[in-house]
Amino acid sequence: MLASRKHTRLRIGLVVIIIGLIGIFWYRSPRTIIENDSSTIAEVHIKNGQTGESLSIKDPQQIDYLINNMNKGQLKRDGLSLGQMGYRYHITLFAKESDDIIGWDSFMINSSEVIRKDPFFYQVEYQLIDLNYIENLFTK
Template structure:
């Protein structure tokens, strides 16, 4: 009985450490080549308008900026609503980009991708550049 309890506690401890590392390790926002992107659709949660960005220079600037961003999970986002910009990235094959697609930019240092909010820990999101395009 004692041996089973020690084994169970060891498994729980290993899982807790693993989850702690997973939760706190910085991650890249994205890793896309800007020339693979054909369109970025930005839905402005403040105005209710969608902007379709197809200009190659604007796409390059946004994608290069987002490629530099490193994030860290900050808190659960379940139950939160409202946002500034919802980004959807389309590739040249017509499909949406995998992984970090349909994420929400709340500010130059906060992103929401359910089920978490993420804080930027390296670089800053060029929030003003995106706002200048969509407003």
């Protein structure tokens, strides 16, 4: 009877440790923002969180630049974003009729190095987001 309880506790302990290790691996594993090729995106909607202005990008060359720029960087989770307000740009992607968005279809850019997709902040590594390009879209 006593040996049975020890084995049960040992098994429960091992399961907790394994689940914890899987959680740590998942939290620390890098990811990309958008897994789609730019040719599958029909429209990119951008809202400026500082001015409230919005615009829709339908030009394939502009979509290509935006998607490729965002896909060059890798992201690492960098803390919880729940309850946080404000953003620099809110990006929403719309796929062509025959395609689906793989990955994120909506996220917020706080800076060239920080992206927010609730419930997490993500640190951009290797290739920063080109905010100058996005800012210039609003001045055209």
